[in-house]
Amino acid sequence: MPAKNFHVRQAAVSALRAWAKGHDYAETLIERHAQRRKLSPADRGLLQAILFGVLRHRRLLDHWIGKLRDGKLDPETRDILRVGLCQLLILGLPDHAAVNETVEAGKASVRSLINAVLRRATLAKKRMLDDLDDVPMPVIHSHPDWLYNRWRQAFGTRNAISLMEWNNLPAVTFFRVNPLAPTPDTLPGNPVEGAPGFYQLDGSLPTALLASGSVYIQDPATRHSVELLDPKPGERILDACAAPGGKAFLIASALGSAEGLVCTDSNEKRLPRLEENLERLHARKAVVSVHDWTKPAPAEWHGSFDGILLDVPCSNTGVIRRRVDVRWRLQAPDIDKIAITQRKILENALACLKPGGRIVYSTCSIEHTENLGLVESFLADHPELELRGTRDALPFRDATDGAFAARIERKS
Numbered sequence: 001m002p003a004k005n006f007h008v009r010q011a012a013v014s015a016l017r018a019w020a021k022g023h024d025y026a027e028t029l030i031e032r033h034a035q036r037r038k039l040s041p042a043d044r045g046l047l048q049a050i051l052f053g054v055l056r057h058r059r060l061l062d063h064w065i066g067k068l069r070d071g072k073l074d075p076e077t078r079d080i081l082r083v084g085l086c087q088l089l090i091l092g093l094p095d096h097a098a099v100n101e102t103v104e105a106g107k108a109s110v111r112s113l114i115n116a117v118l119r120r121a122t123l124a125k126k127r128m129l130d131d132l133d134d135v136p137m138p139v140i141h142s143h144p145d146w147l148y149n150r151w152r153q154a155f156g157t158r159n160a161i162s163l164m165e166w167n168n169l170p171a172v173t174f175f176r177v178n179p180l181a182p183t184p185d186t187l188p189g190n191p192v193e194g195a196p197g198f199y200q201l202d203g204s205l206p207t208a209l210l211a212s213g214s215v216y217i218q219d220p221a222t223r224h225s226v227e228l229l230d231p232k233p234g235e236r237i238l239d240a241c242a243a244p245g246g247k248a249f250l251i252a253s254a255l256g257s258a259e260g261l262v263c264t265d266s267n268e269k270r271l272p273r274l275e276e277n278l279e280r281l282h283a284r285k286a287v288v289s290v291h292d293w294t295k296p297a298p299a300e301w302h303g304s305f306d307g308i309l310l311d312v313p314c315s316n317t318g319v320i321r322r323r324v325d326v327r328w329r330l331q332a333p334d335i336d337k338i339a340i341t342q343r344k345i346l347e348n349a350l351a352c353l354k355p356g357g358r359i360v361y362s363t364c365s366i367e368h369t370e371n372l373g374l375v376e377s378f379l380a381d382h383p384e385l386e387l388r389g390t391r392d393a394l395p396f397r398d399a400t401d402g403a404f405a406a407r408i409e410r411k412s
């Protein structure tokens, strides 16, 4: 009898193949492959668990594949084995489902090989899970060596290991209540200490609450930059890298309306989502336009903002728990390249500040090069400016997403 759920495993393998070839985010691939195969919500959940599991534990899965089988494997067979071993050794699914349905997801020519390797794994499961003493840390926790070594240097070995462990845990969902919308009678979560308005989701978020704009899914770490910016009613504020609008919404909440808020982004394709979010979140008075801040600002914006938020594009190393594939996409030289863009954005935005205004520069990176290192080098070239405070969040220290924010003002 054919296995019932092999189409979920097939979807996982084709999503992994597409991921290896392209530049799509894992989340986009889950959506596309679930729709293509018309998966039920439960099967979509299983697809996500398998795909995220394989991407999070790829190096460890490959280590186990090496123990179970000698010789070369073509990329598709390797992906099928990763999918099978992830179910057996990471997700702890029952042996018969994990083996039978994964075997059936493979082409006829490789089924006996997959069957043999996965059956061997079911017999050796306990030993494989326990026998990791001599395996290097970045293999056990499935991160590239360069990233582990970089974090060891920056934070010490113990913190680098905690960080890798944190990145492999399923992300917790938080939401923020929208002060611009009517407050719901009941909220499906618990307040986050020290982060007013933020709740940790308990169960699932009713779609009606999301659709009405009463709440917005958002990590508490995102508040640091907007708290540092401290927008006040009546001020004119620029959110220069605004899409999809999470921080724009926090700014609008602080302003008491979106009046005076200008949101820009260089990526035209991201603007419709930003506009939809602002509309839904009762912040429709914000002005939205496209601008690439690596280029000089239009003259009419010069000297016109009381506050500017630069939530710049970054390496995302503070949010690897949510963006599971970042660790494999990112290469060491990318961090220096991103810092060049970040620096240009800062330079061009500076011209738009009113006298007495402030800029908050922020990232969801934990790399010094993109954070304080970049701000200090910028300030060294601008003696007229000074640093008026920083905030940072480190996952292994604060148990939230990683984030950095710095407030810069002209010296008075």
Ligand SMILES: C[S@@+](CC[C@H](N)C(=O)[O-])C[C@H]1O[C@@H](n2cnc3c(N)ncnc32)[C@H](O)[C@@H]1O
Pocket: 240, 241, 242, 243, 244, 245, 246, 247, 248, 264, 265, 266, 267, 270, 291, 292, 293, 294, 311, 312, 313, 314, 345
């Ligand atoms: C970290 S995301 C911003 C997230 C947003 N602030 C929020 O809270 O939802 C960075 C954004 O910067 C945009 N971006 C990248 N390069 C840019 C540039 N040169 N000028 C303006 N925006 C840029 C990206 O398209 C992306 O939407």
